Amino acid sequence: MTAFPSLPRFRRRAPAIARALLATATLLAAAPAALHAQTPAPAPAAVSAAAKTGYAEVDGARIYYQIHGDLASDRTPLLxxxxxxxxxxxxxxxxxxxxATRPVxxxxxxxxxxxxxxxxxxxYDQMAHDAAGVLAALKVEKADVLGYSMGAATALRVAxxxxxxxxxxVIISGAYRLDGMPPELIKSIASLTPEIFAGSPMESGYKALSPTPDAFPTLVNEIKALDATxxxxxxxxxxxxxxxxxxIAGDNDGTTLEHTIALFKLRGGYDLPTILQGFMTEAPKARLAILPATSHIGIMAEAPAIAAMVTAFLDDKAPPPPAF
Structure with missing residues (x-):
């Protein structure tokens, strides 16, 4: 396991959300390489050698992108x-x-x-415009969108x-209202300070990748502002x-179960004719997955299961009929 010299000091002074972030990074440091990629990358070499990378100029920012696969294929790209x-x-x-099945x-x-x-x-509006701007720069007319947490809310806004x-x-652990998160979590995020992250994997990972390595305090304050708005x-x-x-959400996620189910229903889930019929004959408009024993950060450890469900969804596969 990778040692973090400031770990005891960080644990004593960090609020719950920051301790959770650090715990995830610590766990991933001891995990197989496939999972280790979940923690902030230590160096630019972490990007797959097969990926094409570049920057798109959008609203005064150079938005970095990586492309996996061939955008000229007949498969709809996934953002x-x-x-x-x-x-x-x-x-x-x-x-x-x-x-493995579509350009990403x-x-x-x-x-x-x-x-x-x-x-x-x-x-969220600006990040949605950034995402659309990258697609425009890459001449991608239409893409499916998968987002996690902040990215999930952004994905809704892009749509x-x-x-x-x-x-x-694909909305993973995301909300369409701020009060979709428990008030205690919002309060915990508000207590973050740049000093809490001193020496942490989040800070060091940021500095390793960023063209503005001294701006990590700015990022902390911007995320606080985002979740206070x-x-x-x-x-x-x-x-x-x-x-x-x-x-998709965990049963102990950062978005409430009530909010997650409300989003599912707003998108056409829980279809009464299907309920009365008792079975599905075609792919539904909306799908819902609540993963057991899964937290907001822990959901990233369920990537294999999520990828399998998402692939079936993106391929518009109808559910299999019962065997009897």
Missing amino acids: VLHGAFMSGDAMAPLIAPLA IAIDARGHGRTGDAPGGLS MLHPERTGKQ DFTWSEDGIRAIEGKTMV
Whole structure:
């Protein structure tokens, strides 16, 4: 296991959310290489040698992207959006299996990873415009979108603001309202400070990748501001999203179960005719997966199971009929 010299000091002074982030990084340091990619990458070499990388100029920022597979293929590309304090590299456990069947584009959100600090701060609308801007720069007319946590909320916003570029959506541990998170979690995030992360894997990973390595305190404060800004996207707006939706969460996630189920229903899930019929004859408009014994950060350890479910969803596979 990798040793972190400041670990005891960090644990004493960090709020719950920061301790959880560090615990994840510590666990992944001892995990197999396939899972180790979930922690912030120690060096640019962490990107697969098979990936094509570059930058797209969007609204005053150079948004970093990596492409896995051939965008010229006849398969709809999948755009992958990471969570807070992460980068595209951290989504590797999902990217690898999903890229086996379709081209995958992963981006580093503004403020994060190889994109680094950018003017304007963080907002879901801006990150949605950034994602659409990358697709435009790559001449991708339409892509399916998968997002985790911060990236999940961004994926919903991409579908709402840029429907012409959005196909199916996979929403992992994401909310469409700030109060979709427990108030205690919102309060915990508000207590974060840049000093709490001193010497942590999140800080060192940021500095290893970022073109603005001294801007980590800015990122911490921008994420705090993002999660302190009330947002509520209208239910009519959620219903109007084009394309099918898969909602995935842990049974002990950072979004409440009530909120997760509400999102599933708004997207056309829990279809009464199907319920009355007792079986499905075609792929549904919305799918829901609640993973057992799974937390907000722990859900990334379920990448193999999630990738299998997501592949079936993106391929629009109808559920198998019963054997009897």
